Amino acid sequence: MSLENIRLATASKDRLSRLKRTTGITQWNVLCRWALALSLADASTPLVREVVTDSNVEMSWKTFAGPHGDLYLALLKQRCVADGLEPTDENVSKTLTIHLARGIGYLGAHKEMTAIEGLIGAVATV
């Protein structure tokens, strides 16, 4: 397992700080998981290829992924392949960073998703 630590970009951190207040979700990792899932659900390739992870928010993969770490890893590898990349550790890590950044952007962009009901409603009512 090559994914050691995950560090967020400052912009992402600011957005998440706000979301922590609005949603009532107090943990970075939970929000990050939602952000990742959102981004992965979008089939399009993220436009931004490089993300500067310059904030002080950092977590381990285990913290990030929780009990479903294998599945998230598999999904990331799947995405690498889908995006035409070898599912190497490096690519998986890069993919994670990029999608995380895009997903956090998606989270803040949708007004209803700033509340917990909106967030959960977005998946549970589908």
Added chain:
Amino acid sequence: MLLRKITLEEFGAYRGTQSLDLTTKKSKPIVLIGGLNGCGKTTLLDAIQLALYGPRARCSGRGSKSYETYLRESINREADPTRGAQIILEFTVTVDGTEHYYKVVRSWHTSGKTTLKEFVNAFVDEEYGSRAKPGRHVAPELKYSRVLSQEWADHIESLLPLEVASLSFFDGEKIESLADPERAASVIESAIHSLLGVSTVQQLRTDLLALQRRQKLSEEEQHLMDKIHAEEQERQAADAALENAEQQAAQRNSELVKARRTLETLEAAYKQEGGNLFERRVEIERDYAQVCARLAETRSYLVQLAAGPLPLLMLGSHLKELRKQADRERTAAESHQVLGVLEERDQWLLDMLPAETKTAVMEKLEADRAKRAKSAGLTVDLELSPDTLPQLSALDEALSRDKTRAAELLKQAAEAAEERVQLERQLAGVPAKSKVEAIQKEREDQLQEVARLEREHENSLSNVEELKRRLEYVSASLQRAHEEFVRTKVKAEEVERIIKYSEKARKTLEQFGDALLKRHISRLEVAMLTSFQTLMRKQGLVNDLRIDTDKFTLTLADADGEPIDPGRLSAGERQLLAVSLLWGLMKVAGNHLPNVIDTPLGRLDSRHREHLVDRYFPYASDQVLLLSTDEEIDEYLLGRLKKSVAHTYTLVHDDTTFTTSVVEGYWWSAGASHVA
């Protein structure tokens, strides 16, 4: 007044019991009592006065001695002092047309050396005059009177005042003193006042004044007046208090009505401002808080849910793909394992097979293996963990469970949010707290104010009731007092009237007194001048006689109207003047008092004596007790007097025993025993 009898027992020089009948007739008014000097003529005069007046008697022998000593010494020396002495005087007095017969017994004795006891016993026969014709002697029916005995001094004063008696009982010494014009004035004054009734008028005036002074409202009545006054004040106060209280009650009532109206206004305003809703605010806020809490709880559940696998729901297709991949990878792995086994088994089979079939079978087995190898081959190898498939299965379960739960929670949250919105709207409908609060506070204050005013109003009403009762009570009390007051007022008016009339009467009496005095004086002047001229030898010496109404001094005037200096009169003439004064007084007084004349003829010459005997003694009064020596009324004069004499007595003195006894007859009259 007429003296009837005098009895002396062991008095002075009189030894034993000595009696003198003193009754006279109209035509014979004289009782002639003869006695030499020192025989006891003056003692007899003293005895009459002592019997009547006791300690007040002006006895000649008393001098400055105390009454007790005088009495003690008056007991005859020969007598037993423990049995004592006694004077009994009987006399008649005509009061209101009825003649009463009195007998007064004055006795005294010593018991022991120091103490002396005196007794006065009075006896009276009220009906004497109706039985006795004038001049006839009838025995009186005397009865002892305890009241008279006890109050003799007062009674005798009403019968014969001492002042008057002192004028009618006189001796030569008194006549001597009256001959002095200065002394005469005081006698004239007292005589006019007492003898002639002027003092009665004076007394009447004094009595009226006393009556007037007594006619004050008694203390009790004064007290009643004060009480009425106080109660009137109290009623006024109660009236005022009631009026005040009623005003206050009315004022409070109007205040109360006003306050209630204000309260109504406030209630209306409060309602209008959503006051009731405001009252529910707390409830709504509680509900709101509860809803918020529920919502927060639901959200926290959602947050918890969010921490689970839910985000993976978004990746359903990816997961499906992943499952396929995992299947493929598993199949490939299995195939890979089976392929080796099959090669071994195929080899084993081929070795057992005949050669001829060997090739054909071998081809078929290789084809199968190739097919199997193809299935084991992977286009993509994600190197998925062998647990991925079970994990995915477990995930499916978890996701469906979480999804149901999420839907439930979302529903709850939506409901709570809806409710919250509702409550928020209601809360928004609740008026601004401060505004309502002001009204509410005002309303509550007003409620309290109304309650306070109600209490006050009630107090006022009960106060009014109490004052009404009080006023009723005071009025009733005052009514009662007023009735008494009316009576008192009537009395007060009566008193006023009495005072007014007594004042008037006193004025009248004063005038009357003055008039009476003047009249008496002028009558006295006339009577005295007549007497004097009757007695005087020198006719025409005195032509006029005036008595000053203020000073009561005598002024004599001669024929020319010139005043005569009293110094120019001789001693005899002055004595005659004194006698004529007494005579004049008796004439004016009405000739009804006994005259006791003691040794009146000393210093007078024979001519004057003749005049007295002829012109004075028989006419001086209805009763004349003449105490005389043999020199004064000698044989010649006795002859001239005889026709007017009722009784004659001689006081006989025994020089050896120093005792006197009374003997009937005079020296030259028949039956008289001569001097021892």
